[in-house]
Amino acid sequence: MELAKKENQQLNIGYNRLCDCKPTHINCLNAKEWVKQQVAVWEFFYEKRDIREKDIHPAVFPISLPKKCIELFTHKGELVLDPFAGIGSTLLAARDLERNAVGFDLNEKYIDFTKKRLSQEPLNFCNTQQMAILDDALNISLYFETETIALAVTSPPYANMLNHQRLNKSIRGNLRENKYFKKVQQYSNNKRDLGTMKPQEYAEALGEIYKGILPLLKPKAHCVINVNDLWEDNRRYPTHSYIIEKLEKVGYELRNIIIWDKRKLVNKVGIYGWPSNYITFSTTFEYILDFWKP
Numbered sequence: 700m701e702l703a704k705k706e707n708q709q710l711n712i713g714y715n716r717l718c719d720c721k722p723t724h725i726n727c728l729n730a731k732e733w734v735k736q737q738v739a740v741w742e743f744f745y746e747k748r749d750i751r752e753k754d755i756h757p758a759v760f761p762i763s764l765p766k767k768c769i770e771l772f773t774h775k776g777e778l779v780l781d782p783f784a785g786i787g788s789t790l791l792a793a794r795d796l797e798r799n800a801v802g803f804d805l806n807e808k809y810i811d812f813t814k815k816r817l818s819q820e821p822l823n824f825c826n827t828q829q830m831a832i833l834d835d836a837l838n839i840s841l842y843f844e845t846e847t848i849a850l851a852v853t854s855p856p857y858a859n860m861l862n863h864q865r866l867n868k869s870i871r872g873n874l875r876e877n878k879y880f881k882k883v884q885q886y887s888n889n890k891r892d893l894g895t896m897k898p899q900e901y902a903e904a905l906g907e908i909y910k911g912i913l914p915l916l917k918p919k920a921h922c923v924i925n926v927n928d929l930w931e932d933n934r935r936y937p938t939h940s941y942i943i944e945k946l947e948k949v950g951y952e953l954r955n956i957i958i959w960d961k962r963k964l965v966n967k968v969g970i971y972g973w974p975s976n977y978i979t980f981s982t983t984f985e986y987i988l989d990f991w992k993p
């Protein structure tokens with residue numbers, strides 16, 4: 700795939716550490732804080748600032764998810780990238796933690812909303828910058844110098860998962876017919892929107908995007924992708940394994956697979972499939988894939 704022909708438009712944004720940690724340390728955590736991070740099943744809860752209104756954005760992760768990744772894989776002052784930034788949860792997390800950050804999204808409505816969120820008062824004193832840019836993630840390499848990004852963390856579209864009428868099968872009984880019932884909640888109709896693509900085409904497109912990002916990462920920088928598998932016509936599409944295959948092919952190395960345990964966020968799980976077809980509902984967990992640049 701060819702990059703759109705654009706002028707080189709490198710951003711003026713900081714990427715150097717503002718802390719005095721030893722150069723070999725991968726984060727600013729002390730040993731006690733590090734131990735807490737070692738469980739490979741993670742739980743997150745929404746806070747007041749999180750946006751859960753699906754008419755604003757249909758698939759937002761809690762700010763605490765990118766926050767944990769930023770704390771684990773970067774130092775104060777370093778640069779974080781979110782290639783599929785949506786309404787900017789990663790940028791808010793970066794600002795809370797004094798990291799510079801840039802997020803990209805194809806959809807102008809989401810970029811505008813992110814800017815609005817960022818214009819609100821920060822939680823702490825802020826000596827770093829966070830920017831939301833309206834562009835295809837395929838163009839990211841035009842914006843950065845090589846080896847400047849310390850972490851890429853995102854939740855991309857889960858292929859064309861949202862591109863159907865919502866039947867709410869994971870919700871039980873009359874709760875199912877909520878205001879989103881039978882609505883299609885795709886991000887856009889843009890052909891470059893990964894949310895319009897079938898799983899194989901999607902995996903190809905994601906591989907191309909991450910190939911472009913790799914040279915921008917510092918050596919051993921981590922790259923975290925939150926994703927879920929798809930079920931369609933009674934078939935599972937293991938999107939997480941397509942992503943592992945594609946990213947390894949373009950030069951990343953898989954380090955950790957973390958399970959995001961969502962059981963406490965999900966109420967009254969539907970009895971889908973009973974009594975003849977056993978399907979483990981993926982609404983109760985998601986994957987967090989952790990790669991690095993070898």
Ligand SMILES: C[S@@+](CC[C@H](N)C(=O)[O-])C[C@H]1O[C@@H](n2cnc3c(N)ncnc32)[C@H](O)[C@@H]1O
Binds near residue numbers: 806
């Ligand atoms: C799962 S959402 C991310 C939500 C985000 N984590 C948040 O909390 O707001 C995925 C986003 O990817 C965007 N997107 C899809 N294809 C894209 C592309 N080629 N380049 C940039 N963004 C894209 C969609 O517009 C959507 O907002």
